[in-house]
Amino acid sequence: MSNPRKDLYQAAALTFEQLGFMFATPELEEEHRPEETTAGATVAFGGPFEGRLTLTVTRQVMTALAANMLGQSEPPPQTQQLDALGEIANVVCGNVLPLIAGPKEVFSIGAPEVAIGAVPDEWTNPGPAITVTLPMDEGRADLMLFVNDSRFRRAA
Amino acid sequence: MSLNVLVVDDSSVMRAMIIKTLRLSGLPLREIHEAANGQEGLRTLETNWIDLALVDINMPVMNGEEMIDALRRDSDTRELPIVVVSTESSETRIERLRRKGAEFVHKPFSPEKLRETIVQLTGVSDEQSQEGSVPGGGSDF
Numbered sequence: 001m002s003n004p005r006k007d008l009y010q011a012a013a014l015t016f017e018q019l020g021f022m023f024a025t026p027e028l029e030e031e032h033r034p035e036e037t038t039a040g041a042t043v044a045f046g047g048p049f050e051g052r053l054t055l056t057v058t059r060q061v062m063t064a065l066a067a068n069m070l071g072q073s074e075p076p077p078q079t080q081q082l083d084a085l086g087e088i089a090n091v092v093c094g095n096v097l098p099l100i101a102g103p104k105e106v107f108s109i110g111a112p113e114v115a116i117g118a119v120p121d122e123w124t125n126p127g128p129a130i131t132v133t134l135p136m137d138e139g140r141a142d143l144m145l146f147v148n149d150s151r152f153r154r155a156a
Numbered sequence: 157m158s159l160n161v162l163v164v165d166d167s168s169v170m171r172a173m174i175i176k177t178l179r180l181s182g183l184p185l186r187e188i189h190e191a192a193n194g195q196e197g198l199r200t201l202e203t204n205w206i207d208l209a210l211v212d213i214n215m216p217v218m219n220g221e222e223m224i225d226a227l228r229r230d231s232d233t234r235e236l237p238i239v240v241v242s243t244e245s246s247e248t249r250i251e252r253l254r255r256k257g258a259e260f261v262h263k264p265f266s267p268e269k270l271r272e273t274i275v276q277l278t279g280v281s282d283e284q285s286q287e288g289s290v291p292g293g294g295s296d297f
Contacts, residue, residue: 094243
């Protein structure tokens with residue numbers, strides 16, 4: 001089996017870079033360390049195994065992401081910020097699943113759900129199979145991949 | 157030939173990204189229409205002349221593959237050039253889409269890849285835009 005944690009990091013870094021023009025840094029800047037995440041998105045998936053991917057981000061990551069995707073210098077309205085966040089979660093999910101399961105498996109990915117503030121418990125409960133943090137100049141993104149498969153619980 | 161394009165994606169931000177990429181691509185564009193799901197896309201096709209459809213797969217109400225199936229059943233849209241722009245990575249599903257006559261661009265996409273795929277599929281090029289076609293087009297959004 002591949003390394004799911006590395007696969008998730010790779011899929012997230014690629015997606016933020018190519019869609020959001022935001023690049024992972026080796027570590028989180030001191031100024032961003034105390035920050036709580038302020039918004040989240042989740043996508044559920046089914047197929048050879050089922051689960052969900054949940055993404056939470058700090059404030060500046062959310063505003064910069066949407067602005068970058070839209071090519072704007074000013075932060076877009078919150079609805080577009082949440083839309084952008086949901087799309088990033090969707091793309092990360094779509095890219096990580098074949099890395100983990102192989103290129104021939106077919107998954108169905110649900111529509112993204114988004115939330116401001118603390119994300120609903122059901123998005124993060126029970127505990128994640130795999131957790132990855134993507135530090136960036138703007139702040140951080142936390143990704144949690146929950147998989148209903150015993151092989152992934154061992155990889156957590 | 158200037159292209160009338162339909163962009164179908166449930167994310168308004170992604171639609172805006174695709175449209176911006178099209179406008180910066182140098183391709184000859186006329187009107188650009190948007191739809192948030194396959195059903196809206198089919199409704200747009202009933203009332204607008206479309207030369208090219210860019211379609212996501214995972215959408216609510218009607219997904220992209222269902223929309224493509226409907227287009228291929230209709231004699232008016234059977235030959236419509238379609239590019240699927242999706243996170244879909246299953247070789248099985250991508251091959252199935254290709255058998256339905258759709259080309260495929262994977263998200264996240266590079267502007268160059270999207271442009272190259274459209275040029276290969278439609279045969280349009282920058283040269284045609286230099287011959288007097290109107291670039292840019294308008295948008296329903």
